[in-house]
Amino acid sequence: MRLMAFDYGTKRIGIAVTDPLQIIATALTTVHPDDIFKYLKEYLQQEQIETFVVGRPLQMDGTDSESAQHVVGFVRKLKKEFPAINVVEVDERFTSKMASSAIAQSGMKKNKKQNKGLVDTISATIILQTYMDTKGF
Known part of the structure; x- marks a missing residue:
């Protein structure tokens, strides 16, 4: 069964998944928040998910950020x-910066670097990889 991670935003939700053996975290897509549950119901007809991993936005002091309520x-x-399906939350404080840095270092063309959806899916991948690392996957 796969793990699925979300980088939740009010405009886009970045989604990443593992392979069925839970070895590799891969960026999947971005979905508008209004469409996420329809998307998940369709996805779950094809694939089995063991755990949803959701990035929790925190302040530097560890308290919830303004966007945490969403x-x-x-x-x-x-x-x-x-x-x-089990739901877990992980600290996502630096994922967007890490994702932007990874895109910049990858040598992608300028317009790709500015693709916020790409940042969101890579952020979700980092959230998923962080969870997998803490669980010893």
Whole structure:
């Protein structure tokens, strides 16, 4: 079964998944928040997900950031819509900066660097990899 991670934003949600053996985290797509549950229901008809990993935006002192309230609502709805799937949250404080840095270092063309959706999917991949690293995958 796969793991799936989310970089939740009010404009886009970056999504990443593992392979079925949970070895490699890969960027999947971005979805508008209004469409996320429809997307997940369709995805889950094709693939099995063991755990949803959601990035939790925190301040430098470890308290919730302003955008954390949106994540709390998203997590609550994930648990309600998909009660059989475990939901965990991980600290996502530096994922967007790390994603932007990775894109810059990859040598992608300028317009690709400015693609916020790409940053979101790479951020989700970093969130997923962070979770996998802490669990010893």
